[in-house]
Amino acid sequence: MNKLTNITKKYEIILASQSQRRINLLKLLNLDFKIESADINENIDTSLPPVLYSKTLAERKAKKVAEAYQGSSKLIIGADTIVVLDNKIINKPLNEDEAFFMLKSLSNRFHFVYTGLSIINTYKNTIITDYSRTCVHFRELEDEEISEYISNGKTLDKAGSYGIQDDYGALFVKRIEGCYNNVIGLPLELLYRNLLKII
DSSP states (O other), X not given: OHHHHXXXXXXXXXESOOOHHHHHHHHTTTOOXXXXXXXXXXXXXXXXXXXXXXXXXXXXXXXXXXXXXXTSSEEEEEEEEEEEETTEEEOOOSSHHHHHHHHHHHTTSEEEEEEXXXXXXXXXXEEEEEEEEEEEEEOOOOHHHHHHHHHTTOSTTSGGGOOXXXXXXXXXXXXXXXXXXXXXXXXXXXXXXXXXXXX
């Protein structure tokens, strides 16, 4: 797309994340970008409203990476994805037992996935922080298939203990309402609109 090409002519794009899922999604836009880890303290109050929680962490990640690039022509992208069930934030599981409990709790119910998205233009010293929300409906899960999914090692690095893009995790999802890419970790349509706004 010509608008995206023009962005990369003016700015270097940096993804403030080493998440392979976000990297793969950003590659879909055929953009040249660098990857930098945003080493921040992610321990914040989980009683915060989900929108504020996800936006705060996304903004912290973008600002951390942007510190080294003030005045240069960079666009820093930060993102943070959370799962919310019954208005409670569900983060990554600490162990397999907690992963089992999380998936059992999501079984035959719907939950929300929020991704906070923050973009910093280091040349203009401007920032846009936004979010996307998707409703995910799970079918009823059997204990045996939950245990099998956990045993493949794909749960401990994911909020809510599942990945919709995984071969097996996708089988848990009956339907979604909203952006599919948001559930993976980077709402591309929202990202595109906000990139055009901030340049």
